[in-house]
Amino acid sequence: MLPKEIIKEIKEKETDIKSLIFVGCGASIADLYPAKYFLEENSKEIRVSSYTANEFNYATPKSVNSNSIIITASLGGATPETVEATIKAKKLGAYVISLTKEKDSPLAKANPDYLIVHGFGKNYASKLEKMTIALQLAVEVLNQFEGYDAYQEMLNGFNKIYDLIEESVLSIVPQAKEFAATYKDEEVVYFMSSGATQNVAYATSICLFMEMQWINSGNFHAGEFFHGPFEIVEEGVPFVLFMNEGKTRPIDSRALTFLQRFDAKVTVLDAKDFGLSSEISKEVVDYFNPMLLTAIMRVYAQQLAEARNHPLTKRRYMWKLEY
Numbered sequence: 259m260l261p262k263e264i265i266k267e268i269k270e271k272e273t274d275i276k277s278l279i280f281v282g283c284g285a286s287i288a289d290l291y292p293a294k295y296f297l298e299e300n301s302k303e304i305r306v307s308s309y310t311a312n313e314f315n316y317a318t319p320k321s322v323n324s325n326s327i328i329i330t331a332s333l334g335g336a337t338p339e340t341v342e343a344t345i346k347a348k349k350l351g352a353y354v355i356s357l358t359k360e361k362d363s364p365l366a367k368a369n370p371d372y373l374i375v376h377g378f379g380k381n382y383a384s385k386l387e388k389m390t391i392a393l394q395l396a397v398e399v400l401n402q403f404e405g406y407d408a409y410q411e412m413l414n415g416f417n418k419i420y421d422l423i424e425e426s427v428l429s430i431v432p433q434a435k436e437f438a439a440t441y442k443d444e445e446v447v448y449f450m451s452s453g454a455t456q457n458v459a460y461a462t463s464i465c466l467f468m469e470m471q472w473i474n475s476g477n478f479h480a481g482e483f484f485h486g487p488f489e490i491v492e493e494g495v496p497f498v499l500f501m502n503e504g505k506t507r508p509i510d511s512r513a514l515t516f517l518q519r520f521d522a523k524v525t526v527l528d529a530k531d532f533g534l535s536s537e538i539s540k541e542v543v544d545y546f547n548p549m550l551l552t553a554i555m556r557v558y559a560q561q562l563a564e565a566r567n568h569p570l571t572k573r574r575y576m577w578k579l580e581y
């Protein structure tokens with residue numbers, strides 16, 4: 259079923275949805291963030307939150323009941339804590355929607371009310387399906403339960419984002435190779451962004467760099483940069499800044515100005531360079547930065563992995579030990 263139909267069916271059963279909660283781990287909870295950000299900014303009534311799955315399991319919010327929708331996501335569908343959260347949310351009577359790429363996974367078998375099987379391996383756009391579908395669900399919740407003036411602009415954005423991702427990744431391999439050559443020996447790399455993209459910085463730092471490249475890393479909101487992290491800036495300290503188009507761009511620009519002032523080593527991935535706002539309406543452009551910038555970063559990470567001879571699939575603990 260499509261996001262619109264799923265939310266319509268839930269509304270036919272329960273007109274009084276009071277909360278929407280996003281649950282997942284690692285890249286999956288980060289991928290749900292743009293949807294949370296969108297709803298938090300635009301909803302006047304519905305309470306919105308997100309949890310890493312075991313936080314949800316051990317300290318379950320009291321609001322989980324038949325007046326709530328829980329969206330759980332696990333790419334491989336086998337992360338035990340996300341499966342457990344799905345079962346728990348169902349038991350508490352919530353409407354549960356699960357996202358995964360594996361239709362026969364433990365998550366699928368946890369019997370959510372709605373299972374959305376998304377793509378991943380086909381191309382860069384497909385890697386962003388989970389994030390985009392979660393945002394579509396959030397938009398439908400807002401529009402159907404409260405009304406949303408920019409609904410049509412969002413639909414236009416959804417129609418354009420996948421093609422824009424595919425066009426954008428075509429041209430960036432030379433820059434990605436340059437990034438790889440200049441960052442491959444760094445011992446630590448810091449990531450920051452703002453707005454809907456703030457957890458792209460988080461996911462890049464904890465998953466692509468720490469997990470998949472074993473490179474030390476830190477990440478923070480570009481606004482928070484001035485409330486602690488900027489003290490470590492000096493010439494050559496490596497940063498990656500995800501620059502948004504939209505309302506929070508001044509926050510990103512302020513951080514960039516500071517980094518340049520003290521000659522930090524900074525790579526800027528700027529949605530503007532890929533024409534995001536020429537394709538997507540100004541009113542809603544903020545929410546589409548994370549899809550585009552995640553895809554660009556993936557190309558950069560792939561080149562880094564090749565330059566370091568350290569495949570993105572290499573692990574020493576994950577899925578190898580009991581933990």
Ligand SMILES: O=P(O)(O)OC[C@H]1O[C@](O)(CO)[C@@H](O)[C@@H]1O
Pocket residue numbers: 283284285286331332333334335336337340465469
């Ligand atoms: O539940 P998922 O999305 O399959 O995630 C499993 C693992 O994949 C990552 O998201 C990225 O490898 C990890 O952070 C996480 O532990």
